[in-house]
Amino acid sequence: MESRPKIAVIDDDAGIRETLAHLLAENGFEPASFENSADFLSYFGEYDLSLAVIDLKLRGESGLTLAQQIRQLHDLPIVMLTGVGDEIDKIIGLETGADDYVMKPFNPRELVARIRAVLRRYEHARVPDATPPLATPDTVQFGGFLLDIENCELTRQSGEPVSLTNAEYRILEFFVQNPNRIITRPELLEALGSDLNRFLDRTIDVLILRLRRKIERVPSKPKHLQTRRGAGYIFVANLDAAG
Incomplete structure (x- = not known):
């Protein structure tokens, strides 16, 4: 059986993590959920990840900082989850290399479509x-x-x-x-x-x-x-x- 793309979800909201994990699994992905950047970075080397979905406003830290750390370690595609009113952070995120943004509350179909579009573009670049x-x-x-x-x-x-x-x-x-x-x-x-x-x-x-x-x-x-x-x-x- 062909392996499914593994998607990391980094969000401090347990409900959102559960919702995203279910949504990703339903649409042919393998989710890996993390509550904060420390948990994610501890396992980053062990996971063969295809993409990371990161909450822009993690509790007590910034999702942008995590995105920068990822960029220093690996060319991993990144989709940010962001709330209304985060314009400046979005701009900084674009500068640090986030591949796309989806605004909360997100449309499930749109989020899946954005993830697939980013993965498709990265796959073309690799091969x-x-x-x-x-x-x-x-x-x-x-x-x-x-x-x-x-x-x-x-x-x-x-x-x-x-x-x-x-x-x-x-x-x-x-x-x-x-x-x-x-x-x-x-x-x-x-x-x-x-x-x-x-x-x-x-x-x-x-x-x-x-x-x-x-x-x-x-x-x-x-x-x-x-x-x-x-x-x-x-x-x-x-x-x-x-x-």
Whole structure:
């Protein structure tokens, strides 16, 4: 029998841990529950984990600190659970590398879908195709990259995958589907999804900065992802035509 992806749940609320464990098991995952970061880190090396779901507000500690510790140890996908009014912490979480956020009270189907989307993207990154990807109606080419919209992945033309968080991917897909027009911050916030619409404008700035580091030859002088001061951003796919 094929092994099921093992998902760690770190939350100080026993009821939520139990609910998540049941939800994950129901949907083909193997849950491993932990009350705090110390318990999780004690067993981290022994578990062959696929992803961690972390409560942003752990009792007496910060889920962001745990996310940073995980990033120092392992490239483990992270989905944060967050409450209303945690905008600043969400922004910091994006900066420290959380792959996605789900707001409490969460929709079970949405949480499972987000987990699967993150795992799918990480799996593509770990097992790159031996041959360069071919352009299809579901791919968009820009610069030296191909964005595969069907599989939600970005690759270089050489076939090398480019790792993107869910938020980075959603914004990039929105840009490539709306090229050569100025896009405002409110539009980008809406493109991120309804559970992220309480983010501050700086959220967009953080994501734009991270995307530029991944798709621009010189991030400080972007060619594809350009700023229009006082208006928003514009995505230029065809630099020759734009020149």
